[in-house]
Amino acid sequence: MTSTEDLSAAVRDTEEWIEDLRRRLGWSDSARAYRALVAALHALRDDLPRDEAVYLAEAMPPLLRGLYYEGWHPRTRRHAESRAAFLQRIHDGVHRDPAIDPEQVARAVFALLAARLPPAEVEDAKAATPPSLHNLWPS
16 A cells, blocks of 8 residues: 555445445444454464465455454464364354354355455365365355
8 A cells, every 4th residue: 555545445445345244244233243254254264275365365455454364374274173163263253252153254254255356266265165164155
């Protein structure tokens, strides 16, 4: 980003993603949608091979890309051992809020990615996730 206009555009793009997710989930709380988006992106990032995680990030708006990379240590991949472990990672990321269904969040975030990113990138990311997560992606 080279100007305050670029920064403003990055903030608007990220806010649009959060608002889109909030609507997909049927929630009224944008802060909760933000936490859910970041938690699901982190869980996905950690389950993808390093190169695929990077390719997926390249297709995201700049500010969202920064949130996606926050706390990432690519040398220590934290692959979830199961679907339940993946969903637990999302649940932990939303501070175990009992009002949040991590499977609903995963489905909504994956649908958001499918709607907003290039189809080839989404297909590559889906193919790189463990088979137990494939049915969380839209068909």
